[in-house]
Amino acid sequence: xxxxxxxxxxxxxxxxxxxxxxxxxxxxxxxxxxxxxxxxxxxxxxxxxxxxxxxxxxxxxxxxxxxxxxxxxxxxxxxxxxxxxxxxxxxxxxxxxxxxxxxxxxxxxxxxxxxxxxxxxxxxxxxxxxxxxxxxxxxxxxxxxxxxxxxxxxxxxxxxxxxxxxxxxxxxxxxxxxxxxxxxxxxxxxxxxxxxxxxxxxxxxxxxxxxxxxxxxxxxxxxxxxxxxxxxxxxxxxxxxxxxxxxxxxxxxxxxxxxxxxxxxxxxxxxxxxxxxxxxxxxxxxxxxxxxxxxxxxxxxxxxxxxxxxxxxxxxxxxxxxxxxxxxxxxxxxxxxxxxxxxxxxxxxxxxxxxxxxxxxxxxxxxxxxxxxxxxxxxxxxxxxxxxxxxxxxxxxxxxxxxxxxxxxxxxxxxxxxxxxxxxxxxxxxxxxxxxxxxxxxxxxxxxxxx
DNA sequence: CTAGGGTTAG
Numbered sequence: 371x372x373x374x375x376x377x378x379x380x381x382x383x384x385x386x387x388x389x390x391x392x393x394x395x396x397x398x399x400x401x402x403x404x405x406x407x408x409x410x411x412x413x414x415x416x417x418x419x420x421x422x423x424x425x426x427x428x429x430x431x432x433x434x435x436x437x438x439x440x441x442x443x444x445x446x447x448x449x450x451x452x453x454x455x456x457x458x459x460x461x462x463x464x465x466x467x468x469x470x471x472x473x474x475x476x477x478x479x480x481x482x483x484x485x486x487x488x489x490x491x492x493x494x495x496x497x498x499x500x501x502x503x504x505x506x507x508x509x510x511x512x513x514x515x516x517x518x519x520x521x522x523x524x525x526x527x528x529x530x531x532x533x534x535x536x537x538x539x540x541x542x543x544x545x546x547x548x549x550x551x552x553x554x555x556x557x558x559x560x561x562x563x564x565x566x567x568x569x570x571x572x573x574x575x576x577x578x579x580x581x582x583x584x585x586x587x588x589x590x591x592x593x594x595x596x597x598x599x600x601x602x603x604x605x606x607x608x609x610x611x612x613x614x615x616x617x618x619x620x621x622x623x624x625x626x627x628x629x630x631x632x633x634x635x636x637x638x639x640x641x642x643x644x645x646x647x648x649x650x651x652x653x654x655x656x657x658x659x660x661x662x663x664x665x666x667x668x669x670x671x672x673x674x675x676x677x678x679x680x681x682x683x684x685x686x687x688x689x690x691x692x693x694x695x696x697x698x699x700x701x702x703x704x705x706x707x708x709x710x711x712x713x714x715x716x717x718x719x720x721x722x723x724x725x726x727x728x729x730x731x732x733x734x735x736x737x738x739x740x741x742x743x744x745x746x747x748x749x750x751x752x753x754x755x756x757x758x759x760x761x762x763x764x765x766x767x768x769x770x771x772x773x774x775x776x777x778x779x780x781x782x783x784x785x786x787x788x789x790x791x792x793x794x795x796x797x798x799x800x801x802x803x804x805x806x807x808x809x810x811x812x813x814x815x816x817x818x819x820x821x
Numbered sequence: 822c823t824a825g826g827g828t829t830a831g
């Protein structure tokens with residue numbers, strides 16, 4: 371696919387230009403959409419704001435939020451008028467870029483220009499606060515909107531708040547809000563139920579999730595693939611594979627087809643059980659059904675092989691995905707790096723660690739944790755401590771596992787006084803506030819065992 | 822199918 375073809379399709383197609391043209395038909399790249407944008411800017415008379423918005427929403431769906439914002443800026447400079455939808459998309463972009471403050475700044479601009487925010491504007495901002503882990507403020511904003519009667523919340527807005535509550539572990543509060551919806555005129559639909567069902571599964575309350583699922587379907591709300599995915603995931607996670615299989619059959623009987631995500635849940639579950647062969651069969655089945663394995667599929671397989679110590683097989687999968695033009699990401703590589711470290715192949719781990727950075731990937735705290743453990747276990751505490759400094763210099767905050775690895779490594783290498791000093795510094799950083807009592811106890815046990 | 826919400830990997 372090249373840009374010209376999209377451009378031509380845009381100019382000469384008799385059917386109206388739409389998202390699917392750009393998004394799905396020819397799987398074009400962002401550059402193609404940008405080319406269309408440039409052509410649109412040069413057209414006389416200029417296309418409507420509607421058409422610009424359509425195109426930019428394609429770019430947003432490709433998760434190119436900064437690009438989308440740049441295009442809006444360019445449009446403004448070219449004198450294309452703004453509208454509530456364009457403002458909403460911009461606010462959403464800022465929120466996705468973790469800059470919810472800019473989102474609120476845009477809300478102020480919007481008021482100044484005499485626009486009235488829509489429900490979508492407010493829902494986007496509430497979601498932005500949730501994305502920024504500011505759920506308390508999200509709930510406060512929602513309450514303020516209700517209190518001041520600034521809007522009449524719809525299912526999406528309720529759902530956004532319910533999701534926020536679930537995200538911070540307040541599933542029971544989320545259930546209260548869901549029940550409130552049931553009692554009112556804005557009845558919950560499958561999205562709101564699914565959020566809570568998923569949260570219950572993650573809270574290890576799979577039976578409660580199943581009960582809510584039964585209640586939902588009892589009210590005539592049909593489960594969709596995401597509802598089923600959450601339940602299958604929950605059942606698999608707690609060793610209830612037979613029920614998961616039953617759920618899978620049930621969903622197909624209901625006419626809901628499994629997606630890549632559904633199969634990925636199965637692939638991952640097989641891998642965690644150590645039966646990568648079954649995982650491979652699941653991948654074959656998804657391909658047979660015309661579904662295309664994605665980065666998550668291959669990463670799960672790689673991790674599965676690494677867990678079994680079959681690094682060669684993991685490397686084969688990595689090569690296979692690269693051949694299919696799928697770019698491995700940091701999660702993919704973390705499995706391999708961890709696999710090398712666990713097999714005491716620290717040189718291979720270090721090499722890969724360097725290689726991915728040369729490719730422009732940013733190691734995260736999990737990468738560093740694997741490397742640190744590998745370095746200690748290969749008898750190189752000095753390199754480990756150097757890497758610990760490096761990770762902080764590069765802005766990767768150590769977590770409780772990092773400290774656990776360091777304390778353990780130092781103690782084992784007769785550096786107990788250093789370990790104690792490190793522990794004191796952890797204490798002074800008040801890391802315990804963000805950890806839990808269990809981890810803190812572990813630190814003490816680790817120290818007292820070796821001191 | 823011009824704007825906002827829910828599922829999958831380390």
